[in-house]
Amino acid sequence: MSKPDPVSFASTILVRDACLCLHAQRAARALARHFDDVLRPVGITSGQFSLLMSLNRPEPPSIGSVAQLLAMDRTTLTANLKPLERRGLVKVAVDPEDRRSRRLALTPEGRNVLAEAFPLWKGTHAAIEQKIAESGPDLVRTALRALS
16 A cells, blocks of 8 residues: 655645634634623523523423434533533433334423523624624525535
């Protein structure tokens, strides 16, 4: 087996400037840090906000449906639920129709935290959309959905 050619510095610059994955990761980390800072007074992270919001439904969803919505595997979702469960924000219960399945529900305290967090998210989100107004926030969302 022959040794591959070394990767040139020009290739590194190409990846730095053009890689969609790199730019999506950088933007995701920056947005998450920003929302983490905004949500810190409520005691949750941006990821926890998304998870709590995904449970804000008329009927408790299954772990599988929430994992799919958040593009997480079930094991990662379960690990992310544990601190919320310990804080009493989320309840995991056996599905009465399928004892092998679990349903997720916000507790009253979870609903209170979400009610405190939502106005913070809403104001911050509006400010971020204003920053990318020229790019068209709807176009950005459409492009991101196409990739997810």
